[in-house]
Structure formats: C-alpha cells, structure tokens
Amino acid sequence: MADPVLTFTDRGIYCPAADVFIDPWRPVDRALITHGHADHARPGMARYLATDAAAPVMRHRLGDVAIETTRYGEQRRIGDALISFHPAGHVPGSAQIRVEVGGEVWVASGDYKVEDDGLSEPFEPVRCHAFITECTFGLPVFRWDSQPTVAGQIDDWWRRNAADGRATILGAYALGKAQRLLSAIDASIGPILTHGAVENTNEVLRAQGIALPDTIRVTPDLDPKDHPGALILATPSALGTPWARRFGPASTGFASGWMALRGVRRRRAADRGFVLSDHADWEGLNTAIRETGATRIFATHGYTSIFRRWLDSQGYDAAVVETEYEGESVETQDEA
Amino acid sequence: MKRFTDLFTRLDQTTKTNAKVDALAAYFQDAPETDRLWTIALLSGRRPKRAITTTYLREWAAERASIPLWLFEESYPIVGDLAETIALILPDATRESDNTLTHWIDMVRTLPTLDEAQRKAAILSAWDQLRAKERFVFNKLLTGGFRMGVSQKLMTRALSRATHIPEPDLAHRLMGDWRPETTSFDALIRAPDPETDLSKPYPFYLAYQLDGGPSSLDTSSNDWAAERKWDGIRGQLVLRGGQHFLWSRGEELMTDRFPELARLIDYLPPGTVLDGEVLAWAEDSPMSFNLLQKRIGRKTVPKKLLTEAPVILYAYDLLEWQGEDIRPHPFRDRRARLDDLVAQVPSDAPLRASPLLTFDSWDELAAIREKSRKYNAEGIMLKRWDAPYRDGRKKGDWWKWKVDPLTIDAVMIYAQQGHGRRANLFTDFTFAVWDDDNLVPFTKAYSGLTDAEFRKITAWVRKNTLERYGPVRQVKPEHVFEIAFEGIQESPRHKSGVALRFPRMARWRHDKPLAEANTLNDLKEMLAAYG
Ligand SMILES: [Zn+2]
Ligand SMILES: [Zn+2]
Numbered sequence: 001m002a003d004p005v006l007t008f009t010d011r012g013i014y015c016p017a018a019d020v021f022i023d024p025w026r027p028v029d030r031a032l033i034t035h036g037h038a039d040h041a042r043p044g045m046a047r048y049l050a051t052d053a054a055a056p057v058m059r060h061r062l063g064d065v066a067i068e069t070t071r072y073g074e075q076r077r078i079g080d081a082l083i084s085f086h087p088a089g090h091v092p093g094s095a096q097i098r099v100e101v102g103g104e105v106w107v108a109s110g111d112y113k114v115e116d117d118g119l120s121e122p123f124e125p126v127r128c129h130a131f132i133t134e135c136t137f138g139l140p141v142f143r144w145d146s147q148p149t150v151a152g153q154i155d156d157w158w159r160r161n162a163a164d165g166r167a168t169i170l171g172a173y174a175l176g177k178a179q180r181l182l183s184a185i186d187a188s189i190g191p192i193l194t195h196g197a198v199e200n201t202n203e204v205l206r207a208q209g210i211a212l213p214d215t216i217r218v219t220p221d222l223d224p225k226d227h228p229g230a231l232i233l234a235t236p237s238a239l240g241t242p243w244a245r246r247f248g249p250a251s252t253g254f255a256s257g258w259m260a261l262r263g264v265r266r267r268r269a270a271d272r273g274f275v276l277s278d279h280a281d282w283e284g285l286n287t288a289i290r291e292t293g294a295t296r297i298f299a300t301h302g303y304t305s306i307f308r309r310w311l312d313s314q315g316y317d318a319a320v321v322e323t324e325y326e327g328e329s330v331e332t333q334d335e336a
Numbered sequence: 337m338k339r340f341t342d343l344f345t346r347l348d349q350t351t352k353t354n355a356k357v358d359a360l361a362a363y364f365q366d367a368p369e370t371d372r373l374w375t376i377a378l379l380s381g382r383r384p385k386r387a388i389t390t391t392y393l394r395e396w397a398a399e400r401a402s403i404p405l406w407l408f409e410e411s412y413p414i415v416g417d418l419a420e421t422i423a424l425i426l427p428d429a430t431r432e433s434d435n436t437l438t439h440w441i442d443m444v445r446t447l448p449t450l451d452e453a454q455r456k457a458a459i460l461s462a463w464d465q466l467r468a469k470e471r472f473v474f475n476k477l478l479t480g481g482f483r484m485g486v487s488q489k490l491m492t493r494a495l496s497r498a499t500h501i502p503e504p505d506l507a508h509r510l511m512g513d514w515r516p517e518t519t520s521f522d523a524l525i526r527a528p529d530p531e532t533d534l535s536k537p538y539p540f541y542l543a544y545q546l547d548g549g550p551s552s553l554d555t556s557s558n559d560w561a562a563e564r565k566w567d568g569i570r571g572q573l574v575l576r577g578g579q580h581f582l583w584s585r586g587e588e589l590m591t592d593r594f595p596e597l598a599r600l601i602d603y604l605p606p607g608t609v610l611d612g613e614v615l616a617w618a619e620d621s622p623m624s625f626n627l628l629q630k631r632i633g634r635k636t637v638p639k640k641l642l643t644e645a646p647v648i649l650y651a652y653d654l655l656e657w658q659g660e661d662i663r664p665h666p667f668r669d670r671r672a673r674l675d676d677l678v679a680q681v682p683s684d685a686p687l688r689a690s691p692l693l694t695f696d697s698w699d700e701l702a703a704i705r706e707k708s709r710k711y712n713a714e715g716i717m718l719k720r721w722d723a724p725y726r727d728g729r730k731k732g733d734w735w736k737w738k739v740d741p742l743t744i745d746a747v748m749i750y751a752q753q754g755h756g757r758r759a760n761l762f763t764d765f766t767f768a769v770w771d772d773d774n775l776v777p778f779t780k781a782y783s784g785l786t787d788a789e790f791r792k793i794t795a796w797v798r799k800n801t802l803e804r805y806g807p808v809r810q811v812k813p814e815h816v817f818e819i820a821f822e823g824i825q826e827s828p829r830h831k832s833g834v835a836l837r838f839p840r841m842a843r844w845r846h847d848k849p850l851a852e853a854n855t856l857n858d859l860k861e862m863l864a865a866y867g
C-alpha cells in the first residue's frame with residue numbers, strides 16, 4: 001500500500017512523497033511553514049518554505065535563516081507531491097498548505113479564521129479529500145460577534161476612558177491581533193502608543209506594504225502626559241507590570257477569544273475582556289470543514305477529542321492528531 | 337432586565353471597589369423600585385429558590401442549540417458554570433423585550449406551579465427574547481446560584497449614598513427575616529417599623545486577624561479585655577415579645593436547631609440581645625468542635641444527640657438591654673451588665689459568660705495563648721474596653737490573635753480541576769504521607785497558593801498525569817507541600833484514620849526532597865497531642 005499523503009510523526013506533520021514537514025517542532029531539513037507564530041515557525045530548520053507575506057516576520061523572529069517564498073495559489077512540485085499555499089485568514093501571510101500526491105489532496109489548515117478581518121488575506125476554502133483542522137475553539141460555546149461589533153465596544157471603552165482622563169491599555173498578541181485591532185478601531189479617538197514588541201512587528205508589516213494607522217513607540221523617555229487620552233497597545237505579558245503602571249490611572253483590557261469565558265476573563269484581572277479571536281469559532285470551523293468537501297478530518301490544536309467525536313457524529317471519518325505542544329490551551333490564554 | 341444586566345456587567349467588569357459602589361449607587365437611584373428591592377435581596381443572599389432541575393435545563397438548551405446532549409455536557413466543565421454554558425450555547429434571540437428584573441423573578445417563581453410542558457415553553461420563550469448577557473443573569477436566577485461579587489458592606493455603602501440614610505442604620509434594617517416577596521423598598525429601607533420584625537438581629541461585629549501580635553497595637557495592654565477565641569458557632573440570641581431567635585453570622589435562623597436555648601426565655605427579660613458562641617458543652621468546659629459539628633446542618637435534633645452534645649450559649653456581649661440598643665456604650669459597661677444578667681440565671685441553664693482572662697502584660701497573655709488548644713480554643717480575642725459594638729468588619733477595636741496552625745509536609749498525589757474563576761486550573765489536590773514505602777492519602781486542600789503557582793502546578797499536572805479517574809488525575813509523586821491546619825481528629829472514615837480541620841497549602845516546599853515528607857506516625861503523634 002502506498003504511503004498516506006501526510007503522516008503524523010514526533011517531529012510534526014510529514015509528507016513522505018516530498019520529504020518535507022509542515023510546522024515541525026524539531027529541527028528537520030525542509031519545513032513548510034503556515035505562518036510566523038512561534039508555535040508554528042520554530043528555529044533550527046535547514047530550509048524553510050513560506051508565503052512571501054509571511055517571510056518578513058519569520059526573518060524578524062528567526063534571524064538570518066534560509067527562507068524560500070511562494071505566492072498564494074502558486075503550485076510547485078517537490079518530489080512526487082504538488083504543493084501550494086492558500087490564504088488562512090489567521091494573520092497576514094498565513095496559509096493553509098495543500099498537498100497533492102497521485103491525485104489525492106490533503107490540506108493542513110494551520111491556524112485559520114473565516115471572518116475577513118480587513119488585514120489578512122481572507123480565508124479561502126480548498127477542496128480536498130482529507131483536511132487537518134485546528135480546533136482551538138472547537139466547542140459550541142464559542143461564537144464570535146462580528147469584528148465591527150467588537151471594534152465598536154473597544155472604541156466606546158477608549159472614548160469613555162479618554163473623557164474620564166484615564167489611559168486605555170489594551171493587551172493583544174504582538175503579531176496579528178495587535179495589527180488587526182489597529183486597523184479596526186477608530187484611530188481618530190486619540191493617539192496610539194505601542195509596546196516595543198508590537199511596534200517591531202508593525203514596522204515589519206508596514207515595510208511590506210500593509211497600511212496601519214500612525215503609532216508612537218513607547219520608549220523609556222516617553223512622557224505619558226504628552227499623550228492624553230491615548231490607547232496603549234501592549235503585549236499580554238506587559239499588563240500589570242511596572243511598564244504598564246507608568247501610564248498612571250488606566251483602564252486595562254484584553255482582546256482574545258478566551259475572553260468569551262467569564263472565568264478566564266476574571267482570572268485575567270483586566271478591567272475589560274473583548275472577545276476577538278484570530279481562530280475560527282464553532283460555526284466557522286464547521287463551515288470551513290464542510291466547504292472543503294473532505295470526508296476525512298484530523299483534529300489538532302485544541303479540544304481535539306470532543307471535536308473529533310462531534311465530527312464523527314456528523315458523518316465524517318474523524319481522528320485526533322496529538323501535538324507536542326499545548327501552546328494554545330486556555331491556560332496560556334494567548335492565541336498564537 | 338437590561339438595567340439590571342448592565343449593573344451586573346459593570347460590577348463584573350471591575351475589581352475596583354469605588355467603581356462597584358458608583359455603579360450600584362446609580363442603580364439604586366434610577367432602577368424601578370421593586371427591582372431595587374430584589375437587587376438588595378439578591379445581594380444579601382435572599383435568592384429565589386431553584387425553580388427547576390438542571391437536568392431539564394441542560395436538555396432543553398442542547399435541544400434549542402441543535403447539539404447532542406453529550407456535547408453540552410463536555411462543554412460545561414470547560415466553561416465551569418451551567419448558567420453561562422447555556423447562555424453561550426443558545427442561538428441568538430429572535431424577539432426583543434424589555435421586562436424588569438421583577439417580571440423575570442416573578443416568572444421564575446411561578447415555574448413550580450406549572451407542569452413540565454408549560455415550564456419548558458416558558459423557559460424557551462424567555463431564552464428567545466433575552467440578549468446573551470441577560471440570558472446569563474436569567475439562568476442564574478433559574479439555577480439559584482446568583483453571586484455578584486459585591487459584599488453586603490459595599491451594597492450598604494452604595495445604598496447609603498443613594499438614599500442618604502447612614503450606613504449603620506441601613507445595615508441594621510437589612511438584617512433579619514425579611515423577604516422581598518412580602519415587603520417593599522419603603523417598608524424595608526425608607527420607613528421601617530421596628531414592631532414588624534421582632535426577630536431582627538443586629539449586624540455582627542467581626543474581628544480582624546492580628547498578624548503581628550499585640551505589641552503591634554501600639555497601646556497599653558491595660559486598654560484591652562481578652563477572652564479565649566472559642567471554636568463554636570457565632571450566634572446572636574434575640575429575646576423579644578416572649579419569643580427567642582438565634583441567628584448565625586450568615587444571617588440564618590438557627591433557633592430550631594438548638595432547642596435547649598428556649599429555656600432562656602424563662603430567665604431573661606424580653607428586650608435582651610446577646611452575642612456569643614454556641615458550643616457543645618460538658619460539665620464545665622466546651623467539647624471539641626467535632627461534636628458540635630453533628631448538630632450543624634440538622635434542622636431537627638434527635639433526643640440522643642441532645643444528650644450526647646448539649647449546647648450552651650457562651651455569651652460575650654450584650655447588644656440590647658431592656659429594649660434599648662446599647663451598642664454605642666463602651667464594652668466595659670456592656671460586659672458588666674452581661675455579667676449581672678448571667679449571674680441571675682441558674683447554673684444549669686444553657687447560658688454562661690465567656691470568662692475574661694486576667695493578664696498584666698502582653699507576655700503573660702502570650703503564655704495564656706499558647707495553651708489555647710488544651711481548652712479547645714483557637715486563640716485569643718482582644719476587645720478594647722472603651723469601644724462601642726460596631727457593625728461588620730471594622731479595624732481597630734476587636735482583634736483575633738489565633739494560635740499558629742499545625743503543619744505537616746505532604747506529597748501531592750491526586751489533582752482535580754477547580755470551578756468558576758479557577759475552572760481549567762488544577763486547584764483541588766489530595767496529599768499523602770509516608771507509611772513505610774507507601775503514600776497514604778490523608779487530606780485534600782484547595783487553597784493557599786497564588787494564581788501563578790496554580791498555573792505552574794497545572795502545567796506540571798498535565799505533563800505528569802499517571803492515570804485518570806473521571807475528573808481526578810493521579811500524578812507522579814514529586815512535589816512536597818506544607819499543609820497547615822487548625823485541628824486534627826480521629827476519623828474511621830478516612831484511610832489514614834485522621835481528619836484535619838481547615839487544611840490548606842501553606843507553602844510549596846520546592847526545597848524538600850520527596851523522601852523527607854512527613855509520615856503517618858508523625859500524624860498519629862499529632863493526633864495524640866492535639867486530637
Ligand atoms: Zn497556533
Ligand atoms: Zn497562529
């Protein structure tokens with residue numbers, strides 16, 4: 001019997017026909033990378049292949065590594081496999097990876113969301129026989145409001161803080177979520193200050209032609225008093241630290257899909273939790289899976305065993321793929 | 337419902353006391369009057385009874401959401417809250433309504449009179465016209481588990497700001513046996529009539545923990561009275577109009593649970609209110625809390641238990657005398673009257689005055705404190721001679737100076753996830769001590785660590801699970817914790833033969849190798865010394 005198109009190894013998803021790995025977590029010779037988040041693009045690979053839009057951030061994060069780039073939809077032959085990258089709508093440059101061997105098509109989704117965030121290349125369903133799907137939010141309790149609704153909530157909160165003379169500190173993942181927020185909120189409300197880690201990513205994305213509103217980098221000599229009514233966009237880990245306290249009286253907020261859960265929201269100890277995720281919600285996952293036309297589904301990254309059972313009850317041939325890293329479970333609350 | 341849900345959301349969104357009081361005060365000014373009353377009721381623990389079994393709610397919610405019941409059941413522990421799970425899982429409402437909180441509570445209260453089909457129709461209809469956050473609040477009312485993270489003290493402060501009635505007056509008005517169904521905002525808050533509720537207790541004065549010992553008090557030991565801190569149930573005995581009422585600190589009427597106190601009506605004049613400790617009593621000393629525990633939670637008491645564990649009120653304060661509220665008088669005077677009063681009661685009656693301790697210096701008192709466990713006491717209570725009887729927890733005039741807890745170093749062997757705020761963290765642990773080469777479980781503990789430590793141990797548990805038993809995970813024996821506890825008792829129900837009182841994790845002993853955890857023999861020695 002021929003090898004399956006993709007197999008699951010202790011180094012990650014492997015394609016025997018092309019001798020390549022997808023988002024491997026141990027050093028390999030050749031790695032196809034869905035996107036630049038740290039749990040997908042790891043250091044130590046001899047060669048990387050990623051979309052041209054994902055490569056700048058990867059270089060920024062991984063340093064001087066050998067990255068070959070590809071455009072969305074461009075098909076290339078590696079060994080006996082035909083390989084192409086397709087928009088995943090997760091963050092700018094993120095991709096699903098389509099692998100075709102002998103007419104059989106498998107797609108590894110990486111992380112994805114189906115709502116168009118106005119910044120990332122919108123998700124495109126790819127027809128396939130087998131689909132490896134993430135399911136970070138693969139429970140029916142996760143249902144997202146639309147981006148304009150959530151952006152409106154953030155705008156209202158910011159406006160009110162500004163009127164009351166409080167700073168507004170919003171925590172969000174430095175790659176993707178932060179820029180999505182920047183482009184979705186109403187930048188005319190006040191000045192926007194950014195944490196160094198956020199601003200570094202902003203610079204990378206601006207340099208590749210992605211338009212973001214003007215921001216001011218927070219440096220040690222920046223005087224917050226010079227920027228009344230500011231929104232400060234910080235990394236999640238900067239909330240509650242001396243770095244955040246320098247802004248004086250402030251209201252703190254945090255934007256993540258996990259904020260849908262009251263228990264997590266309260267544990268975060270931020271004043272406000274905004275439910276905004278770069279992963280698909282329950283409906284999004286189910287729609288995306290349906291639109292692939294796939295009959296075999298592999299669930300990874302999230303509530304895999306529950307989601308597998310659900311898919312099974314929906315008539316799919318579903319299985320769980322164990323990953324080494326539970327990087328996106330509720331304990332970390334961050335969404336990579 | 338929208339106004340109330342907004343309040344709930346604002347309270348939920350902040351951890352800052354001032355913001356909570358602001359939100360509540362604004363609500364008490366502009367919400368409909370019956371809603372205000374119900375809000376006070378909810379915030380003071382007077383929730384409507386659970387109107388329906390959760391089994392039905394789960395089934396109906398899953399059905400409405402078009403998902404199988406098992407999927408609902410799998411989602412619930414991850415969310416950690418049933419009302420929230422239902423609110424999240426339901427499809428969006430198709431209708432709009434803006435009924436009051438009172439309307440929905442009335443609806444919930446009528447549910448028990450309906451048959452199953454009618455209940456289902458009523459609840460589905462409610463779900464279909466409430467917005468997501470309103471649904472959560474509504475489900476909380478349905479399931480009877482409503483908590484809003486606002487203490488009675490904060491609520492009273494906000495109410496005072498909204499009504500301009502002083503806080504202590506309000507605190508007193510809010511005490512006792514009132515129900516929102518049978519009173520009104522006016523009758524309860526604005527113009528109360530003292531005759532309407534003879535049982536009404538006074539707010540309890542609560543002591544703060546004295547961490548640095550009495551030398552940190554900065555005044556002479558002569559300014560202070562001291563008693564032992566008894567390990568019983570705090571109770572307020574109200575004698576008025578020929579009746580008696582015994583209130584717990586949680587404002588629960590305990591009168592019927594301790595029928596022997598009824599005798600006191602014969603010896604004490606009406607218009608008397610005593611504060612003290614209900615204790616199981618033998619001859620002339622208190623028995624262990626273990627015996628009293630058998631009486632707690634029993635609404636009616638079998639004869640055998642009445643003779644096995646008879647109780648008395650060990651009184652330490654007099655709040656009302658001849659119908660007059662004497663709380664503003666100094667403790668010195670109240671205590672003198674209390675002693676006069678108790679002296680008139682026959683010696684076999686179930687009332688005594690908790691003895692005052694005599695001491696000439698803090699050192700002397702410290703020596704007395706060391707003997708606390710011998711007297712079945714938890715430490716020392718300090719009360720300033722000049723102080724009035726205050727309400728709630730106010731710093732300065734009453735202090736509890738507890739004996740140091742007992743401690744033992746134990747090995748974590750099982751872990752379980754927490755609930756609510758700590759759902760998805762491992763917070764409930766079982767600990768063991770060595771018995772030769774075996775680890776014998778002897779206690780559970782679920783508090784005492786910081787959130788950061790809980791996160792750390794959660795990550796460790798995930799990687800070091802040996803076996804799963806439902807929600808419980810057996811973990812690799814590796815981590816040693818110092819377990820602190822207040823008392824130890826023999827317990828045939830437990831494998832180890834002992835049961836601990838108030839066990840908690842005092843420290844994570846990163847420094848302790850596994851082999852140096854304590855042994856079952858160490859526990860038995862503690863049992864012999866303190867049990
Ligand atoms: Zn990821
Ligand atoms: Zn990602």
